Amino acid sequence: MIVRRETPADIDAVHRVTAAAFAKPDRPGETPFEDTLLRELRGCDGWMPALSLVATGPDGQVVGHVLGSRGHVEGAPVVAVGPVSVHPAHQRRGVGLALVHTLLGAADAMGEPMAVLVGSPVYYSRFGFRPAAEYGVVPPVPEWGVFLQVRALSAYDPGDPGLRGAFAYADPFNRG
Numbered sequence: 537m538i539v540r541r542e543t544p545a546d547i548d549a550v551h552r553v554t555a556a557a558f559a560k561p562d563r564p565g566e567t568p569f570e571d572t573l574l575r576e577l578r579g580c581d582g583w584m585p586a587l588s589l590v591a592t593g594p595d596g597q598v599v600g601h602v603l604g605s606r607g608h609v610e611g612a613p614v615v616a617v618g619p620v621s622v623h624p625a626h627q628r629r630g631v632g633l634a635l636v637h638t639l640l641g642a643a644d645a646m647g648e649p650m651a652v653l654v655g656s657p658v659y660y661s662r663f664g665f666r667p668a669a670e671y672g673v674v675p676p677v678p679e680w681g682v683f684l685q686v687r688a689l690s691a692y693d694p695g696d697p698g699l700r701g702a703f704a705y706a707d708p709f710n711r712g
Contacts, residue, residue: 537631539638542588542601549598550590550621551575557621570619573708574603582606582706586646587615589638591622591631599626602635604643607652609673610701615643616709617653636663644689649696651687652703654680663687672700 542550551571558568577583587604600622607616617639622631640663643651652673653660665685668675675684684703692699 537591537593537599537634539589539591539634541586542590546590546598547578550588550601553598553601553623554619554621556623557627558619570621573711574619576708576711577603577605577706580706580708582616582708584615587639587642589635589642591626591635593626599623600631600635602632602639604639604651605706607706608704609650609652609699612649612696612698614699614703615639615648615651616705617651618655620655633662636660640664640687640689644691647691648689649692649699650689653685654683655685657682657685660685660687668703674702676702676704 551574554571554574555568558570560566560568582605584604584606589602590598591600593599602620604615604617607614620632620635640651652668653665657667665687667682668684668686671686671688673684673686675681
């Protein structure tokens with residue numbers, strides 16, 4: 537498996553993987569929210585092409601995708617992680633693990649202070665994510681609670697009051 541930046545030639549495959557990863561068996565043919573979200577993110581100012589990464593199998597076929605888009609904590613720019621998509625035929629083989637590790641490394645190399653996501657605390661703690669409340673980051677939806685998580689990166693300054701407060705995803709996240 538290789539993890540690399542997405543190219544224009546990968547876009548259709550990325551959407552197929554995302555649609556397959558989030559398909560609901562009880563709603564065949566319905567486009568999952570995550571695929572619609574990805575399409576909308578591509579056209580907004582939150583799109584970060586350097587953080588749209590694909591995992592390819594031995595045959596070069598796209599089997600997974602992860603996106604880092606522009607989010608904000610009280611107006612300070614941060615990386616919002618997600619969606620993370622792995623084709624069902626390739627799940628539980630370390631694809632998601634490789635994608636998230638690569639995204640975090642790339643965001644760190646770009647000088648981003650933190651990565652923020654909504655997801656399983658059990659799963660994402662393996663990447664160093666901690667409850668957002670520990671960093672003074674507040675979810676825009678109170679029900680997210682412990683599911684809003686933060687991973688501090690090298691540029692994070694714990695004394696920076698600008699990195700405390702309300703978290704906001706790019707606009708397309710707010711339409712779901």
